[in-house]
Amino acid sequence: xxxxxxxxDVMGGDKGPLVTIPAAIMAVERLPTLSLILCxxxxxxxxxxxxxxxxxxxxxxxxxxxxxVSMCEKPSVAIRSKKDSSLRKAIDLVxxxxxxxxxxxxxxxxxxxxxxFVLKTLPGVERPALISALPTKDNSQHxxxxxxxxxxxxDANILYQFGLxxxxxxxxxxxxxxxxxxxxNMGEEDIKGSDxxxxxxxxxxxxxxxNYVGFxxxxxxxxNKADVIVCDGFVGNVALKTCEGVARLVYEKVxxxxxxxxxxxxxxxxxAPTLKKLFKSLxxxxxxxxxxxxxxxxxxxxxxxxxxxxxxxxxxxxxxxxERQVPxxxxxxxxxxxxxxx
Amino acid sequence: xxxxxxxxDVMGGDKGPLVTIPAAIMAVERLPTLSLILCxxxxxxxxxxxxxxxxxxxxxxxxxxxxxVSMCEKPSVAIRSKKDSSLRKAIDLVxxxxxxxxxxxxxxxxxxxxxxFVLKTLPGVERPALISALPTKDNSQHxxxxxxxxxxxxDANILYQFGLxxxxxxxxxxxxxxxxxxxxNMGEEDIKGSDxxxxxxxxxxxxxxxNYVGFxxxxxxxxNKADVIVCDGFVGNVALKTCEGVARLVYEKVxxxxxxxxxxxxxxxxxAPTLKKLFKSLxxxxxxxxxxxxxxxxxxxxxxxxxxxxxxxxxxxxxxxxERQVPxxxxxxxxxxxxxxx
Numbered sequence: 001x002x003x004x005x006x007x008x009d010v011m012g013g014d015k016g017p018l019v020t021i022p023a024a025i026m027a028v029e030r031l032p033t034l035s036l037i038l039c040x041x042x043x044x045x046x047x048x049x050x051x052x053x054x055x056x057x058x059x060x061x062x063x064x065x066x067x068x069v070s071m072c073e074k075p076s077v078a079i080r081s082k083k084d085s086s087l088r089k090a091i092d093l094v095x096x097x098x099x100x101x102x103x104x105x106x107x108x109x110x111x112x113x114x115x116x117f118v119l120k121t122l123p124g125v126e127r128p129a130l131i132s133a134l135p136t137k138d139n140s141q142h143x144x145x146x147x148x149x150x151x152x153x154x155d156a157n158i159l160y161q162f163g164l165x166x167x168x169x170x171x172x173x174x175x176x177x178x179x180x181x182x183x184x185n186m187g188e189e190d191i192k193g194s195d196x197x198x199x200x201x202x203x204x205x206x207x208x209x210x211n212y213v214g215f216x217x218x219x220x221x222x223x224n225k226a227d228v229i230v231c232d233g234f235v236g237n238v239a240l241k242t243c244e245g246v247a248r249l250v251y252e253k254v255x256x257x258x259x260x261x262x263x264x265x266x267x268x269x270x271x272a273p274t275l276k277k278l279f280k281s282l283x284x285x286x287x288x289x290x291x292x293x294x295x296x297x298x299x300x301x302x303x304x305x306x307x308x309x310x311x312x313x314x315x316x317x318x319x320x321x322x323e324r325q326v327p328x329x330x331x332x333x334x335x336x337x338x339x340x341x342x
Numbered sequence: 343x344x345x346x347x348x349x350x351d352v353m354g355g356d357k358g359p360l361v362t363i364p365a366a367i368m369a370v371e372r373l374p375t376l377s378l379i380l381c382x383x384x385x386x387x388x389x390x391x392x393x394x395x396x397x398x399x400x401x402x403x404x405x406x407x408x409x410x411v412s413m414c415e416k417p418s419v420a421i422r423s424k425k426d427s428s429l430r431k432a433i434d435l436v437x438x439x440x441x442x443x444x445x446x447x448x449x450x451x452x453x454x455x456x457x458x459f460v461l462k463t464l465p466g467v468e469r470p471a472l473i474s475a476l477p478t479k480d481n482s483q484h485x486x487x488x489x490x491x492x493x494x495x496x497d498a499n500i501l502y503q504f505g506l507x508x509x510x511x512x513x514x515x516x517x518x519x520x521x522x523x524x525x526x527n528m529g530e531e532d533i534k535g536s537d538x539x540x541x542x543x544x545x546x547x548x549x550x551x552x553n554y555v556g557f558x559x560x561x562x563x564x565x566n567k568a569d570v571i572v573c574d575g576f577v578g579n580v581a582l583k584t585c586e587g588v589a590r591l592v593y594e595k596v597x598x599x600x601x602x603x604x605x606x607x608x609x610x611x612x613x614a615p616t617l618k619k620l621f622k623s624l625x626x627x628x629x630x631x632x633x634x635x636x637x638x639x640x641x642x643x644x645x646x647x648x649x650x651x652x653x654x655x656x657x658x659x660x661x662x663x664x665e666r667q668v669p670x671x672x673x674x675x676x677x678x679x680x681x682x683x684x
Contacts, residue, residue, distance in 0.1 A: 137591055149528055152536045186491055186579045194494045194576065218583025222591045231580075234536065237528045238577050239584045241560025246588040249479055249564045250621075254596065257616050264616075267609050274599050274606075279592075 003033045004322050006315065007090040007099035010040030011068050012106025014305045020105065021048035023311035027319075028059035034319065037099055039063045040086040065089050069106055071304065075113030087111060091118045094297035101298035101318040103289075105306055111299070112150050112292060119295040122327060124334045126158050127151050128294035130233070130301065131169055133287045134243070136224045142287070143221065144169055145184075145229045149237035150292060156199035159183065159230055163204045163212070164333045165293050166228035172324035174227070178211045182226035184235060185215035200230070209336055251279045289317030293330060298322060345375045346664050348657065349432040349441035352382030353410050354448025356647045362447065363390035365653035369661075370401035376661065379441055381405045382428040407431050411448055413646065417455030429453060433460045436639035443640035443660040445631075447648055453641070454492050454634060461637040464669060466676045468500050469493050470636035472575070472643065473511055475629045476585070478566045484629070485563065486512055487526075487571045491579035492634060498541035501525065501572055505546045505554070506675050507635050508570035514666035516569070520553045524568035526577060527557035542572070551678055593621045631659030635672060640664060 010020045017040065024036050038045050042064040049055045067085040069078045082088055087106045093099035095118050104111050112130070121128055131146035146162050147154065154162070163181045170179035183201055197215075204212040216225050218239060231239070254275065258268030288310035292299040298321045302314035352362045359382065366378050380387050384406040391397045409427040411420045424430055429448045435441035437460050446453050458470055473488035488504050488511075489496065496504070505523045512521035525543055539557075546554040558567050560581060573581070596617065600610030630652035634641040640663045644656035 135591075137594060152528070184580060186494070186576055218580040218585075219587030219590070221584060222587050234528055235577055235580050238526060238560040238573075238581050242563060242581045242584045243560075243588050245561035245564050246585050247592065248561070249477075250589065250592045252479060253620050254617070257613065257620055260616070263612070267612060270609060271599065271606070274602070275596070278595050278599055 003035065004319065005035045005037060005099050006318050006322070007037045007039055007063075007093040007102040008315070009086045009090040009102065009104035009106050009111075010038045010045055011065070011086040012104045012111075012304075013302065013311070014105075016040075017044050017048045019306060019308050019311050021045065021054075022052060022308040023315060024060060025049075025052050025054045025057070026308065026312045027315040028057060030316075031319065032059075035059045035061065036315075037061050037063050037090075037093055039065055039089040039093070041065065063089055063093070069110045071107050073107055073110055075107075075109040078107065078110035079114050079117050082110075088114055088118075091115050091297075091299070094299070095119055100322040101300065103300045103302060103311075103314050103318050105302035105304050105311060105314075108149070108301065108304075111301055115292055115295055115297075115299045119297040119299070121294050122296055122331050122334070124161075125165075125294040125330070126161060127154065128292050129162050129165060130236075130290050131166060131293055132240070132290035133174075134221065134240070135287070136222045138224050141224050142174075143224070143227060143229060144174075145221070145231070145236060145240070146293070147231065147233040147236050148240050148290060149233045151233035153234065154196075154232040156196040156203065159197065159200035159232070160203040161294070161334065162230045163200070163210060163228070164207075165330050166230060167210060168326060168329045168333050169291070169293065170227045172326055172329055173320055176227050179227035180211050180213040180225070181228045181230065182213050182216045184221075184229050184231035184239070185217065209333070247279065254279075287313075289314030291317065291321060291326075293326065296327060298327060345377065346661065347377040347379065347441050348660050348664070349379045349381055349405075349435040349444040350657070351428045351432040351444065351446035351448050351453075352380045352387055353407070353428040354446045354453075354646075355644065355653070356447075358382075359386050359390045361648060361650050361653050363387065363396075364394060364650040365657060366402060367391075367394055367396045367399070368650065368654045369657045370399060372658075373661065374401075377401045377403065378657075379403050379405050379432075379435055381407055381431040381435070383407065405431055405435070411452045413449050415449055415452055417451045420449065420452035421456050421459050424452075430456055430460075433457050433639075433641065436641070437461055442664040443642065445642045445644060445653075445656050445660050447644035447646050447653060447656075450491070450643065450646075453643060457634055457637055457639075457641045461639040461641070463636050464638055464673050464676070466503075467507075467636040467672070468503060469496065470634050471504050471507060472578075472632050473508060473635055474582070474632035475516075476563065476582070477629070478564045480566050483566050484516075485566070485569060485571060486516075486521075487563065487573070487578060487582070488635070489573065489575040489578050490582050490632060491575045493575035495576065496538075496574040498538040498545065501539065501542035501574065502545040503636070503676065504572045505542070505552060505570070506549075507672050508572060509552060510668060510671045510675050511633070511635065512569045514668050514671055515662055518569050521569035522553050522555040522567070523570045523572065524555050524558045526563075526571050526573035526581070527559065551675070589621065596621075629655075631656035633659065633663060633668075635668065638669060640669060 129147035432444040471489035
């Protein structure tokens, strides 16, 4: 693998450097060809590095920043007045080419807004989308879903483009040769859903380069009926959060069962490791590292409450996208797509 | 309780009379003051009644119909050309006042379209909504959510009205004095979400008769943060179906754990009843009987694949709404709401 450089927003997320620094150290120790530019308050960063005995690590550089973006800051405010924040600087490094990707656990709206503003979309791309992998009923398979919240509403052409971009992710990141693309809808029958979804469906079916398989409903997301599921950002965000909510609810209820009495507790002890592993595999959290695709640069968003291991996963996701040159492949696919369309 | 009459679409749903007739018999045996008008093919109905030794039951009448609406029939086609279907006739009986409510497990789109066309909305109501109860983390509480699929997109005023109608359901059906009303959104912060949702939020907060508690995200649906959650039909439908999909996925995975080996099987045996009960309580299916509210008549929709017990639950839901005079209370609430608004 070639040398590659990734910028980290060290200060973002619930625990900032307490999580991002250990994750950074894990990453550079895993990959000798990886360099990380740590954007944030240099005193705090150095303190954390020292704590983990990684001060002056040859693969870690610090870019000092003086501002921070709070978790509820309006994106427009962040863009206008937080130009020296760790979030902004990490994105600037991607823009200048000094970094090939950036990773942040910070304010989602500010990250998306700033990334879109600074990096701009690839030629022909109308809107970037937030994409992530979700578990399915088959342990070895997962499904990509987009848009998970970068946009509120998306018209037919935007959904169509999401289909193309999602196909690239599945091909490049998962190595799936002809990924099945589906649209999330209210019903499987072609008569249901809004006009813009039906129009997007028509556009996707007409593209011979796309393996469009039809509509899926919410209860089919995990049934391995598609490799990529496309929807607008509002619906995707609600679906994802609902998924997390139900998984957590069920986990709590199952735990309660095992707390009921002494016998249940003993039984629970035997089963605990397996059950815990099961729930971990189902919790979308473990797929930490959602990507904002369609921009002229790679931006990976970590959950704000991710722990070090999860943030490390997000860094590895960024590495994969750099290696597979995802933005370039998206450009190519879109160009093909535009040529195909009548 | 006073005498009341409910019309049933006997032929609708995956198993038609095989499910609806036993459910009807259970219902009239539970409630001596309940009469049911069984709409459908009289030969088939009589055969089923005979099989269950309920031919000539004093509380059961048959209204013979000659047509049926298929599961993928377009609503407009059903309305225009299936005027003698069991689905249509059941709704007609509510329209004429011969029945106080109707229950159907049939084609959802056709049911909504026909009900809206025949019964019309209550004065001032812009759009009817599909509402149902969902489980929460607190065993004794559940949450109402609307719209679950009667509409695709809803503007601010429609969402506002859904808030009012949902409040009536929670007050009347659950007996909650000042139900907490929330809007489903992409984030808790006021800055997020689309304009029409923010506008609906403003309208709800300005109504002193409504206990509006703010936005909730998908992962909070089950956290008992609200008694009624409002969203447009597309999002609601996806959220509900996603919930069902995840619950089923987790249930399957937990079952797999118990199949792993002999010890797990034995352990599973002890825990099976409790776990089964748990999953049943979490599966939205058990809350069979979603209501289409906002019309000048009570219409309850059962899942197409409901079994007899679930269809019986739907009939009982209809009984409750008749007893609590839900349409009248919605009219009153809306009138108040219109007077309050600036």
